[in-house]
Amino acid sequence: MVVHKKKYISGDLLKFKSDPLVIKAINLLMCHGKRSKAEKILFQTFQALDKDYPGQSFRIFYSAVMASKQDIAVRLKPNPKKRRRKQSYNVYLPRLITPMCGLSLGIRSLIKASRERSQSSFSPLWESLSQELFQASQNKGGVVAERYRVNKLAISNKRRVHFATRR
Template identity: 60%
Template sequence: MLVTDQDLLQQQQMNASVKHIKASSHEHTQSSKFLGIKSDPLVKKMINLLMRDGKRSKAENVLNKALQSLDRDYPGRAIHIFYLGILAVRQDIGVRLKPKPKTRRNKQSFNVYLPRVISPICGINLGMRSLLKVSRDQSITSPLWENLSKELLKASQSKGEVVNKRYSLNKLAVSNKRRIHFGVRY
């Protein structure tokens, strides 16, 4: 059997199309790699907080790209980094400003902060919200998913703006803990 140049060309085109199909299916499996964890409560909450105007698919894509970015830099550790970051930014203690008394002469010239204990679920929600806020504020220079992955990585290492905010809030609450009897709620 004699092989001509036309047969070789057809063989190469067929091999190229098979490689293209394999590559596109590989990309599809890579992009949907983290979408299987959508049933997790923390992931659901993060998607709901990311979502604006009912664009659930966009929010899922943003979180998916953030996790893929983490997985590209730290293979197999993206979900671990996500959970560590969420747990690092959760808030345990909150403060609120004590209302000033309605007297003519103001006896206190400084603000009084009343520390209060935050429930664990509410603390995680507040931490996620502050993480997303910082990511959105930096979103001018690069995409949101990239900023989100960077903030998650910093938070998992107990660094970053959100973790510093948490520690400063705890410090403020500790400095005002002698006024704790004002803020007790049952």
């Protein structure tokens, strides 16, 4: 008879599974329907954060997501079809985002930055995700800088905000 050893996850990580923000992160981390792999990556990230900063992994996750959450988005205004003179510059239209969409964009930017970091440094995804989460929780790193850059671009183009209304 073969006995399989089962990996037990501590009780703290099991209660994280019921948190809506963790579920959202798992869904955004998931590729090709591989939910168990996404859960494993996220829980290894929590364990790595817990090893370095005992008892603070969930707080670091929440503060990182809130620091990378976006409130304003910027899109390019489409060029007119036929005009005699063309605009030589891009027109950016700022628009407000719903809070849930802002959280999704923040988590997506964290995951994208961690994937780029893991590909460039040949480290596992969970390790680079834990580093990105820690940097974002301290309001540092590329994700937070990108958020501030988008906000600055939206503020500089706020006089054009009346173009962005939908009818």
